[in-house]
Amino acid sequence: MPAVLKGSITVDGQEITVTNPDKPLWPEVGITKRIYLQKLAALSPYLLRYCKDRLLTVIRYPHGVPGMSFYQKNAPQPLPGFVKTALHEGIEYIVLQGLPELIWLGNLAALEFHPSLHYAGSSLPCEWMIDLDPSLEVEPRIMEAAAMVGDVLKSLGLASVPKTSGATGVQIIIPVNPGISFDELRKIGHFVGRYVTEKRPDLFTLERLKKHRGDKIYFDYLQHYGGKTLAAPYTPRARPLATVSTPLLWEEVARNVSPADYHLLNIEERLSRMGDLIAKVPPQPVSDIVSKLP
Incomplete structure (x- = not known):
């Protein structure tokens, strides 16, 4: 340019x-x-x-x-x-x-x-995205929550990529083959969300109303639907430190990285070194799992 x-x-x-x-x-x-x-x-x-x-x-x-x-x-x-x-x-x-x-x-x-x-012109999702939305402005457990969801997905045979929202939350992206529907992804999303909420009721909630969540992290499987949006991978965010929504390695999640670590002033160096982590993961067999759910 x-x-x-x-x-x-x-x-x-x-x-x-x-x-x-x-x-x-x-x-x-x-x-x-x-x-x-x-x-x-x-x-x-x-x-x-x-x-x-x-x-x-x-x-x-x-x-x-x-x-x-x-x-x-x-x-x-x-x-x-x-x-x-x-x-x-x-x-x-x-x-x-x-x-x-x-x-x-x-x-x-x-x-x-x-x-x-x-x-545009389609009613089918491009990928599956789980949104982990903290109730607190500063949530030191967000990477712990992301790691737990990643482990559950892995146990189901699904590879995934966590990304910072660039604000306070984390999204987890699972590439999918064309043809699966939003309703099917909501079904498996609810299954995973219910499981982690039952395992760690102190950490997760499925409560939609923020005023009823307390200090828990909202496992949002409902935002992933036609007509709705989530912050794109690699979008800047209007936060004081100019953070960028950044895909992570699971090893970085385990190290409890901060969303503030990735911003407009250092993202180029990271991308030149690591490339697009999402593009490296092939479509996952999500439909096989959906077919086995009650």
Whole structure:
């Protein structure tokens, strides 16, 4: 990507206007819009893999992380000619195709990318994702909880990849073959969630209402459904330290790593060293297990 200056830049043949490149977006760590767009370009081969051809919701922070924010589902206007959209349940979603759209959205201070869990025009999930959602803002047991779920999945013959949400939680991703349904994944999700909750009622809960969870970690198998979203792997997060939703090795989970360890200022080095951990796991035989459930 060319140097980011005020005015316009050309990205993959598309001219994109850049405004206020020196605007602080994560002031606590010194990340301006100029730096953000450069980091977004570096993340794009990984981030696009899990956003491309899906219905995209972004969270925009026009004045940077300390300022107000808003979710944007409908594509903003005016829309550049290279940006594709798809209509779904009355909403005109952006459908990412490449780097120009990412840079255009980055210039609009879209700091978080939350894609649908299915491709545009499809009702089938792209992968299975379990969301472990802490009730506490700081939850020292989150990696312990993730490790336990990973062990249960492994006992079922399923390989999985944990990732930090970039905020407080952890998601666990299980690649699947095309054809399995959201309902089937909810069925096995409920099975695993009920098992870990019964084994560790002090740690897990299936209670949807946060006010009734106490200090327990919510095993959320319900968020994984058509029309819903979760933070994409490799999306930046609008947190003071500019954390990035980062796939982990299970060995790192065992070492009780912190979600704050992975951020925009060090993610490039990690990716150049480790690559995309999710892409290294083949589709898992989830349907075989679903067929055996009552």
